[in-house]
Amino acid sequence: MKKKCISGLVMLLCVMLVSTSVLFAAGSKESGASNEVDKIKSRGVLNVGVKVDVPGFGYKDISTGANVGFETDLARQIAKVILGDASKVSFTPVTAKTRGPLLDTGELDIVIATFTVTEERKLSYEFSTIYYTDAVSLLVKKSGGYKSLKDLDGKTIGVAQSATTKAVLETEAKNQGITLKFSEYASYPELKVALDSGRIDSFSVDRAILMGYVEDSSEILPDKYSPQEYGAAMKKGNLALLSVVNSTIADLDASGELLAMKAKWGLDK
Known part of the structure; x- marks a missing residue:
């Protein structure tokens, strides 16, 4: 009888240890993801990769030197949500070849650059909900x-x-x-x-x-x-930032602002 009790206690202890480890791992993952948003807040600027040669989506205005377009406007809306100020964005020019590596190295928080979402690319990056289909x-x-x-x-x-x-x-x-x-x-x-x-x-x-x-x-x-289908891309596992981006797109869509932003740049056709 005593043996059975000891065996039962050992089994219970093992179950508790496994459960604790799983919860700790899940908590650590969530905490790590949340830290990415905290880092942006601490830094005070959102680093975004955009196109500078695609009129309508991302373009460098020669007369003012400003980054303009639908995707740059979307980046500013995300900065507004995270930092409370739409101007707190640092834009980095990217091409189809450079956007992925710049995410991998951590130089960019997000890439919003006519980035087509594919099943293969989902293995390497987190993608937001689709904001444009071409x-x-x-x-x-x-x-x-x-x-x-x-x-x-x-x-x-x-x-x-x-x-x-x-x-x-x-x-x-x-x-x-x-x-x-x-x-x-x-x-x-x-x-x-x-x-x-x-x-x-x-x-x-x-x-x-x-x-x-x-x-x-x-x-x-x-x-x-x-x-x-275009989506904003983030580093794999950056789920907290992904959640913020998705909620921003959803809110803009629900309010009609997303459509208005597309119309502003002639992308509603």
Whole structure:
């Protein structure tokens, strides 16, 4: 009888120790995540990566030197929630290739830069709820006479480095039984110059981004491929900041302010 009692006490003690360890680990994880928001408050500034070459989303105003666009406005709204002041934001220019590494090193708290959410990327970063949905399209010179992707069979498509565009078009080309060549560039202005100089036959990225590069001599083809859903990205495990970002987007959406912000930059079409 005494043996059974001792065995029972030992088992109970083990269960209690395991439960305590689990609770401690969960608490530590939550505390660590919360510290990220506390660090921002202590620092007094929110570090955000944004595009500076995408009219409508993130652009550097040459006349004032200010960062402007829908995504920069969203960043300011998040700063207002965390720090009580929408001006407490430090913007860092990013490209499709640099935005991830700058999050990894901790130089940035958030990246809000036409960052398409994919299942693969979710393995590396925390993504907010979707704040904008677009689709991959094609910008061409009118003089080329192209009317659809099929007309670009055997031609060279310019895409941004590390973007999802190339994979999307490769899949679509296979579906249509055509062959495409690709040339990758670091920035959208470089892609536009390549198109104008004839080094590429089409500049391809999300439709709303292309709208900022249309001129009288060029046009966006009607083709639209693969929905591109944009979310704000944070370091993996930064759940407290993710919660703040999601609640900010939800509140802006519920109040109608999110739609008004898109309309302000011509992104409500």
